[in-house]
Amino acid sequence: MVKAVVLGAAGGIGQPLSLLLKANPTVTELALYDIVNAPGVAVDLSHIATPAKVEGYLPADEGLKKALTGADIVVIPAGIPRKPGINAGIIRDLAMGVATIAPKAFVLVISNPVNSTVPIVAEVFKKHGVFDPKRIFGVTTLDVVRASTFVSEVLGDLSLAPSVTVPVVGGHSGVTIVPLLSQSSHPLPPSLGQSAVDKLVKRIQFGGDEVVKAKDGAGSATLSMAYAGAEFAGKVIRALKGEKGLVAPTYVNLAADEVGGKALQKELGKDLEYFSAPVELGPNGVQKINALGNITPAETTLIQAALPELAINIDKGISFVEAPKL
């Protein structure tokens, strides 16, 4: 039995993500919460012939409490594209609900800026005395999905895309996104040249801008994000159910020494509190934070460029919970 909850379920990401979770046969209960339209989305999805029982909730009548009760996994795409200050408040308030009603659930944060919203969730959980660094994840899967797609395009064969894997580390915004192309399952040909590699790195780092521009002011990535969110949530659920060997890059707290957090800080040469790295998932969440391994001098330079910005983003998230400003 797996209960999945989507907070922000009526939005551009929330609706297709909820559809994909309804289509996941391992989900037995799906609770959809939003400040608008969630009951309608829920009834619509409830007609799909898959096992999940779907309910929709609004804030009235303790809707958030009802949605979160018994949750195993809570996915949060609530918020507004490119409005960090507003999202910070939304995430803080929703995190209070999760910390109170479902403190043991896995929390998957999609709302931007992920580099700061994940620390906000963690700080709220700390205040409630229920913080477990192994259960809070920033969803960076869209960067991983983009890397697979763009690498396969460069290789001239889009049919490779589903099997191309590239670890993408760091964070989820601009220069904090660091694709380790040297570790691609499908190596780039040496004939490609450094400037083409640099261009590919930039495309992965700023893939979000490509979508925002193409949508011409009507929002940011929603469908590809829903796909990516469902991919990651699916892996978390499979690990929860006991499947072993599942690894995915995700933005996590590095406080837990026993799972390799401190070892990664040492490798980075900086005491960062959060970083996205390939993480082995287990029934209790983060089972092992993997090392970055062998990286090229160019990738080391990219990581060095990401670290100061990440530190600022993390600080903003942490201090927001104390003095709300982002």
Ligand SMILES: NC(=O)c1ccc[n+]([C@@H]2O[C@H](COP(=O)([O-])OP(=O)(O)OC[C@H]3O[C@@H](n4cnc5c(N)ncnc54)[C@H](O)[C@@H]3O)[C@@H](O)[C@H]2O)c1
């Ligand atoms: N992590 C990533 O890779 C990634 C990718 C794309 C977008 N995003 C982010 O995801 C978020 C959502 O994007 P979208 O395109 O779906 O936006 P959207 O505006 O289409 O949908 C957001 C939904 O959140 C709901 N909402 C607002 N306040 C809420 C609250 N307090 N409680 C519950 N629901 C609330 C809204 O009613 C709306 O339905 C944005 O912050 C965006 O930047 C992240």
Ligand SMILES: O=C(O)C[C@H](O)C(=O)O
């Ligand atoms: O770029 C955005 O604002 C949305 C998202 O973070 C993305 O990567 O597409």
